[in-house]
Amino acid sequence: MNRTQLPDLARVLLALGSYGQRLDPANATAEQLEIVARAVEEARRLTQAARFPGCPRHPDGPFDPTDGGACLLCRTRRFKTQHADRPPVEDVLRDVAELGEEEAARRHTGRVVTLALAAAGRGTHAYPPNTRRRSDP
Incomplete structure (x- = not known):
């Protein structure tokens, strides 16, 4: 119950x-x-x-009533084990640098490449984010 x-x-x-x-x-x-x-x-x-x-x-x-009462703690554990087999971020970033984003996405999946770039503080867009303040020279 x-x-x-x-x-x-x-x-x-x-x-x-x-x-x-x-x-x-x-x-x-x-x-x-x-x-x-x-x-x-x-x-x-x-x-x-x-x-x-x-x-x-x-x-x-706790349970998720929308998912037939599935245990949220077990779901979190399953999620972690599913994503534990990801390649290390360094390997993905090295492949991006050597092969380009498209080939790295083919090897590792687009999601893994995007997560690795985000973890490294890099975006997947061509222009870097605006990090300057008005007071900066």
């Missing part, structure tokens, strides 16, 4: 409980019943969201 939804669920259930004590069948209005119906739907939605099975490694960890 994912426990990140429980505070919101508790809030909705407390609001429902307060309406249960205030509602009287003789004077219940349509607006009050509509508010109760929305709160019940919200409680149902939060209950469904809390049913995502927790990650076996991180049972109380």
Whole structure:
């Protein structure tokens, strides 16, 4: 069970409980019943969201509700291992200097070349960024 939804669920259930004590069948209005119906739907939605099975490694960890409850900690670890096999920045920059950007992009992929150039403080454009201040001579 994912426990990140429980505070919101508790809030909705407390609001429902307060309406249960205030509602009287003789004077219940349509607006009050509509508010109760929305709160019940919200409680149902939060209950469904809390049913995502927790990650076996991180049972109380954060999850991504848009991705079916995938564990964000495991996703970060997977992302790091996927990108751990990148060639060293120095090798990519050497290939860029020796072969040019296009050939280096063919060898290493455009993304790796762009990341290496950015890490080296160089852009991929022909003109350097304007780093002068007005007070500079």
